[in-house]
Amino acid sequence: MKMFIDRKARLIEVQSWGDYFLFKLESPEIAKLASPGQFLMIKVSETTSPLLRRPLSLHNVDGSRLEIFFQIAGVGTHLLSLKKPGDQLDLLGPLGHGFSLKPEFKEEEIFCVGGGRGIAPLYYLANQLAKIGVHPVIFYGGRSAADLPLKNKLESTGWEVLVSTDDGSLGFKGLVTSLVEKELKTRKPAFLFACGPDPMLEKLAEICLQKNLAAEFSLEARMGCGFGACWGCVKKIRRNGEEKYLKVCQDGPVFSRDEIIWEETKNG
Amino acid sequence: MVDLSVDLGFLRLKNPVLAASGTFGYGLEFKPFYDLELLGGFVVKGLYLKPREGNKPPRLVETPSGLINSIGLQGIGVEAFCKEILPDLAELKTAIIVNVCGEEEEEYALVAEYLSRNKGIAALELNISCPNVREGGKCPAQDPEATYRTVKKVKQATSLPLITKLSPNVTDITAVALAAVEAGSQAISLINTLLAMAVDLETRKPKLGNVMGGLSGPAIKPIALRMVFQVARAVKIPLIGMGGIFSAEDALEFMMAGASAVQVGTANFVDPNACLKIIKGLEIWAEKNKVKKISEITGSLEA
Numbered sequence: 001m002k003m004f005i006d007r008k009a010r011l012i013e014v015q016s017w018g019d020y021f022l023f024k025l026e027s028p029e030i031a032k033l034a035s036p037g038q039f040l041m042i043k044v045s046e047t048t049s050p051l052l053r054r055p056l057s058l059h060n061v062d063g064s065r066l067e068i069f070f071q072i073a074g075v076g077t078h079l080l081s082l083k084k085p086g087d088q089l090d091l092l093g094p095l096g097h098g099f100s101l102k103p104e105f106k107e108e109e110i111f112c113v114g115g116g117r118g119i120a121p122l123y124y125l126a127n128q129l130a131k132i133g134v135h136p137v138i139f140y141g142g143r144s145a146a147d148l149p150l151k152n153k154l155e156s157t158g159w160e161v162l163v164s165t166d167d168g169s170l171g172f173k174g175l176v177t178s179l180v181e182k183e184l185k186t187r188k189p190a191f192l193f194a195c196g197p198d199p200m201l202e203k204l205a206e207i208c209l210q211k212n213l214a215a216e217f218s219l220e221a222r223m224g225c226g227f228g229a230c231w232g233c234v235k236k237i238r239r240n241g242e243e244k245y246l247k248v249c250q251d252g253p254v255f256s257r258d259e260i261i262w263e264e265t266k267n268g
Numbered sequence: 269m270v271d272l273s274v275d276l277g278f279l280r281l282k283n284p285v286l287a288a289s290g291t292f293g294y295g296l297e298f299k300p301f302y303d304l305e306l307l308g309g310f311v312v313k314g315l316y317l318k319p320r321e322g323n324k325p326p327r328l329v330e331t332p333s334g335l336i337n338s339i340g341l342q343g344i345g346v347e348a349f350c351k352e353i354l355p356d357l358a359e360l361k362t363a364i365i366v367n368v369c370g371e372e373e374e375e376y377a378l379v380a381e382y383l384s385r386n387k388g389i390a391a392l393e394l395n396i397s398c399p400n401v402r403e404g405g406k407c408p409a410q411d412p413e414a415t416y417r418t419v420k421k422v423k424q425a426t427s428l429p430l431i432t433k434l435s436p437n438v439t440d441i442t443a444v445a446l447a448a449v450e451a452g453s454q455a456i457s458l459i460n461t462l463l464a465m466a467v468d469l470e471t472r473k474p475k476l477g478n479v480m481g482g483l484s485g486p487a488i489k490p491i492a493l494r495m496v497f498q499v500a501r502a503v504k505i506p507l508i509g510m511g512g513i514f515s516a517e518d519a520l521e522f523m524m525a526g527a528s529a530v531q532v533g534t535a536n537f538v539d540p541n542a543c544l545k546i547i548k549g550l551e552i553w554a555e556k557n558k559v560k561k562i563s564e565i566t567g568s569l570e571a
Contacts, residue, residue, distance in 0.1 A: 003300055005540065043538070048333040048486045048514065052538060092540065222328050224335065225537035227300075229293040231313075231339050232328035245322055245342060 001250075003227065004029045007090045011083055012065065017149035019072045020117070021081050028064035030093045036125035037098025037218055037254040040068065041226035043090035044079040053092065054080065055223045057121040057195070057253070066091075067124075069150065071117040095226050096253050099125050099193055099216055105134050108190035111183075113139040113204060115176055115196025116147055121218055123150070125193055126159060137162065137189065141176025141196075145169040177203040184211055191215065198262075205257045215257040221248040236261040270554040271561040272547070274308070274528050276506045278429035278454045279390050281308035281363055281529055284562060285519065285547045288510055288533035289314055289367035289393060289433075290339065294353045295360075301540040306547065308529060309363025312349070314395045316369045317378055319345040323400060324477035329466040333512075334487030335534055336464045338478035340400045341369055346382045358388025365431065367393045369401070373408075373418050377425035384426040392428050394419060394453070397435035397460035399482045405463040409435035412447035419451035431508060434458040434499075436488075441495050442502035449503050456499060457508035457531060459492045485534040486512040493525050500526020500567060514542065516549025523562075524569040 009027040016022070030040070041053035054076040060067040072078050083089065099121075110129055112122040119140055126136035141164040142148045148170060154161045163171030164179040172179045177200055180192075184207065192215040194204050201217045208215045224230035226249045234245035235252070237259045246252065272283035287298070287310035294312050295304060304310065322342025329336045344352070349366075357364045366389050370376030380392055396418050397409035408414040409432075419432055432448040434441060436459040445456055461482025466475040474480075492511020500507055509527030512534070513519050519530045535542035554562055 001300065005301070050330055051333055051335055051485055051534070052330055222326060222330075224328050224337070225540075227297060227540065229291060229297045229540075230328070230337070230537055231322065231342050232337055234322065234325055234327065234342070245325070 002033055003093060003095060005092050006030055008088045009091045011085050011087045011089060014085055018146055020149045022069045025066045026064060027066050027091055031061050031064050031066055034058055034061045034094040035098045036128050037121050038094040038096050040091050040093035044076045050076050055226055058124050059120045060124045069120040096249055099254050101128055107133050109135045109137055111137050111189045111192040113180055113194040115141050115200040118196030119150055121195050139176050139180055181207055202262045208257050216254050217257055218253045219248050223249050270551050274563045276455055276528055279363055283308040283547050284529040285543050286310055286529060286531045287536060287543050288531035291533040291536045295357055298540060302544055304360050305362045307362050307543055309365055311365040311367050311393050313343055314341045314367040314369040315343060315346045315349055315379055317346055317375055326477050329475045334483050334485035336466055336481040336483050338400045338476045338481035341398060346379050350386045354386055354388055363390040364388055365391045365393050367395045369395045373421045376418055377421045380422045380426040384428050389428060391431055393431040393433050393457055394422060395433050397433050399461060399463045405480050407435055409444055410438050412443045415444050416447040416451045419448050419453050423452040429454045431455040431457050433460055435460050436491060436495055437463045442498055445499045445503050449505055455506045455508060459495050459511045462488055486514055488512050493521055496522055496527050497525040516546045516553055519546050523565040526567045528566050
């Protein structure tokens with residue numbers, strides 16, 4: 001797997017909505033190698049606290065530019081949010097095993113389900129799907145309207161975008177998984193991709209199993225290194241007839257829905 | 269031109285910087301970043317006889333300037349290592365050191381014996397100090413007698429040079445170091461991680477799946493340095509110092525305190541090129557300070 005350390009990735013543009021941030025970064029080498037579902041390890045501090053880089057999925061790649069979309073979730077992402085256009089960031093990437101863009105996907109509907117900040121990698125994915133003639137249907141769920149800052153950006157692409165909020169402040173009132181369930185009563189997508197909180201993914205796995213719908217999920221995990229050296233980010237995965245701890249950073253972050261062992265993953 | 273080479277007696281290193289076990293995978297993980305032959309050497313992840321599942325996640329918690337891990341030595345086992353990985357490593361012109369683990373003394377000896385039958389290994393590092401594999405963080409390195417017995421048993425099973433890796437979770441580390449020397453260890457590496465934990469206030473649960481783990485990173489450097497200093501005064505065999513080394517300056521402090529070489533661990537996660545930067549930094553420092561041979565620094569602390 002080819003990867004780069006780009007210590008001088010220039011931050012070109014910053015957009016923000018409350019706790020949510022979108023960065024555009026100039027990083028030609030990483031951009032050249034990246035594919036949807038892959039991620040970056042980003043250094044957030046010049047000092048030793050916080051010590052580790054932060055894993056952030058690629059939200060889009062456009063020419064030599066990378067985009068990341070994140071929510072402040074702790075001290076690391078807080079420090080990252082303070083960066084200003086013109087600053088140089090230290091990136092490691094592209095990392096991990098991304099979404100499968102299967103050759104048999106053609107002019108079909110594919111569901112892309114994002115919960116909160118989990119929408120991040122799906123924009124990049126949907127872009128690539130659209131390029132090969134697939135019709136991405138974006139499901140974008142959050143607690144309330146303020147958690148759906150990318151709604152307009154997604155809608156401007158011309159894709160079908162279905163939004164849900166737990167409090168009903170925007171779109172369907174309820175969990176995004178209920179919205180997916182509702183749509184599946186009348187539609188037959190060829191595949192489902194998702195990223196979001198574990199309970200959301202677990203519920204989707206159950207729904208997909210009932211409907212016999214193939215799916216891939218991008219998992220989130222605390223990571224030490226991001227490239228397979230520390231074995232710190234593992235999840236219990238069923239693969240080739242065996243159940244074992246696989247690395248989210250290297251074997252994932254994208255796993256097939258039937259590989260993930262939820263009883264173990266939820267607490268991990 | 270600075271001479272960065274160091275001689276451990278049983279092994280000559282082109283420079284004093286080794287990548288530490290558990291932070292460098294089986295070595296090949298770092299191949300995309302740089303030429304591994306630039307290293308003094310590296311210590312591959314700890315091996316048991318059989319593949320090992322490792323501990324329940326979460327396995328990592330970040331703390332101020334530190335990292336607590338409870339990986340639990342997940343790994344492929346000695347047989348798969350020798351068949352699938354070692355042939356690639358053996359071709360490298362750098363010191364390949366293998367970290368040896370065991371549930372009991374017998375297993376350490378069997379792993380060492382298995383490794384001895386293969387080419388390309390420069391030395392074994394006996395991991396008698398992992399805090400993540402036994403109940404309550406216990407390990408042989410917490411007891412001089414258990415240390416003596418384990419080292420002795422392995423010594424009888426292999427002719428490869430032995431480096432014994434010590435635990436900081438002890439009352440008197442010099443007593444354990446002396447036991448390792450008496451049993452025939454040719455070098456000592458120290459320190460392994462400090463037994464530690466972190467609490468999640470919201471869930472009122474430990475942040476690690478395995479409850480306790482081992483603390484590494486810059487947070488532990490002063491303790492590691494003190495222990496290297498103490499052991500250097502107690503034994504005559506070479507020491508390999510480690511614990512929070514993130515820069516050439518850190519490495520030099522360990523050497524002044526008595527280490528002949530150093531290992532770089534957690535820094536590899538933050539910057540995959542950390543070892544290279546430290547090697548370069550040692551060269552620059554030596555030139556600036558008119559030190560012709562880096563080995564002269566070892567034990568040069570005036571205390």
